[in-house]
Amino acid sequence: MFAIIEIGGKQYNIREGAIINVEKLVGKSGDTVAIDRVFLTSDGETSRIGQPYVSNAVVKATIVREFRGKKTTVLKYKPKVRYRKKFGHRQTMTQLKVTSISAS
Secondary structure, three states: OOEEEEEEEEEEEEEEEEEEEEEEOOOOOOOEEEEEEEEEEEOOOOOEOOOOOOOOOEEEEOOOOEEEEEEEEEEEEEEEOOEEEEEEEEEEEEEEEEEEEEOO
């Protein structure tokens, strides 16, 4: 069974047992998270497509860990005025393990 869900404005295609990295969620390691923003569910034979979300569909996941993502470098530059700025950003991420997908 797989589903397409939305977390933090981004869409993820997931299966049971999958490990995904998403933007920071509230909670600590070992907590269970219920995600109800499900766009599509499919078990191989039947598919349910939401408008925009599938009603009564819930994806349950466990928080594995919280970590910092790769550094992105931002450069600002203006020609002819000797203006240059360089700085970076590291997003805090949460790693989730999908435990169950239910579409009742």
